[in-house]
Amino acid sequence: MTMSSIKIECVLLENCLCGESPVWEEASNSLLFVDIPAKKVCRWDSLSKQVQRVTVDASVSSVALRQSGGYVATIGTKFCTLNWEDQSVTVLATVDKDKKNNRFNDGKVDPAGRYFAGTMAEETAPAILEQHQGSLYSLFPDHHVEKYFDKVNISNGLDWSLDHKIFYYIDSLSYSVDAFDYELQTGKICNRRSVYRLEKEEQIPDGMCIDADGKLWVACYNGGRVIRLDPETGKRLQTVKLPVDKTTSCCFGGKDYSEMYVTCARYGMDPEWLIRQPEAGGIFKITGLGVKGIPPYPYAG
Ligand SMILES: O=C(O)[C@H](O)[C@@H](O)[C@H](O)[C@H](O)CO
Numbered sequence: 001m002t003m004s005s006i007k008i009e010c011v012l013l014e015n016c017l018c019g020e021s022p023v024w025e026e027a028s029n030s031l032l033f034v035d036i037p038a039k040k041v042c043r044w045d046s047l048s049k050q051v052q053r054v055t056v057d058a059s060v061s062s063v064a065l066r067q068s069g070g071y072v073a074t075i076g077t078k079f080c081t082l083n084w085e086d087q088s089v090t091v092l093a094t095v096d097k098d099k100k101n102n103r104f105n106d107g108k109v110d111p112a113g114r115y116f117a118g119t120m121a122e123e124t125a126p127a128i129l130e131q132h133q134g135s136l137y138s139l140f141p142d143h144h145v146e147k148y149f150d151k152v153n154i155s156n157g158l159d160w161s162l163d164h165k166i167f168y169y170i171d172s173l174s175y176s177v178d179a180f181d182y183e184l185q186t187g188k189i190c191n192r193r194s195v196y197r198l199e200k201e202e203q204i205p206d207g208m209c210i211d212a213d214g215k216l217w218v219a220c221y222n223g224g225r226v227i228r229l230d231p232e233t234g235k236r237l238q239t240v241k242l243p244v245d246k247t248t249s250c251c252f253g254g255k256d257y258s259e260m261y262v263t264c265a266r267y268g269m270d271p272e273w274l275i276r277q278p279e280a281g282g283i284f285k286i287t288g289l290g291v292k293g294i295p296p297y298p299y300a301g
């Protein structure tokens with residue numbers, strides 16, 4: 001497949017303040033995503049092109065599938081269930097009770113059905129926040145929470161290697177994509193190291209997903225691109241630029257997970273910037289990448 005067959009299309013002009021957490025739901029041919037400060041969870045039907053929205057009562061930073069039906073989401077500092085039919089939310093667990101200015105940020109389910117998500121201090125402007133206030137957690141299927149580490153700035157992208165032996169993680173303000181050894185059985189992580197350091201023009205690493213070849217795709221906030229990394233060699237393999245600067249996250253979806261979906265933000269852009277990039281806050285679809293993704297894991301609790 002050659003670079004020239006790549007097509008990038010804005011499929012939904014949603015005007016998200018901060019679109020995040022794209023997740024493909026095969027059963028409904030839909031893309032789920034959130035708009036964090038707008039407190040919205042959205043579901044875009046790729047066949048009808050219709051979008052449904054559920055508004056919750058605090059910042060919603062990630063959404064994931066749930067094995068028993070419906071979804072789970074991180075809302076404020078709470079791990080919650082979300083019933084789409086009646087729009088009801090129930091709280092499964094609360095974190096960072098001593099940090100009133102914190103909220104969850106990115107989250108994703110591991111191959112054993114645990115819901116991983118990290119926290120951060122609330123931003124006063126993009127990337128402007130009290131330092132080292134966040135932590136990384138996971139919600140086990142029995143609803144207990146484990147804490148992995150603290151002193152995180154902006155807890156962001158996460159995913160697991162195809163053999164489930166490595167956990168990849170981004171603290172945005174470290175400008176690094178990190179790896180840990182991963183023990184699927186227990187959900188334990190150890191041996192943190194960096195697998196890629198962002199170049200200046202790549203700006204801030206944000207959301208991330210793995211492809212079916214085990215390579216990592218990282219959305220670069222303010223960099224207007226997604227980059228494909230080889231975590232084994234530490235090399236960047238590919239750069240795909242988008243017509244919006246504040247690209248926040250990416251996932252694979254569509255038929256056989258052959259399409260990539262990218263979320264982005266409008267928050268932090270002045271009127272002139274928004275006129276230049278009117279699709280900011282929309283949902284983008286990239287086709288022709290010549291690589292597939294893998295289905296998202298559902299929360300097992
Ligand atoms: O999308 C996210 O993960 C955060 O919630 C955003 O706030 C940005 O990442 C941040 O502003 C970039 O540094």
Ligand SMILES: [Zn+2]
Nearest residue numbers: 106156206207
């Ligand atoms: Zn993010």
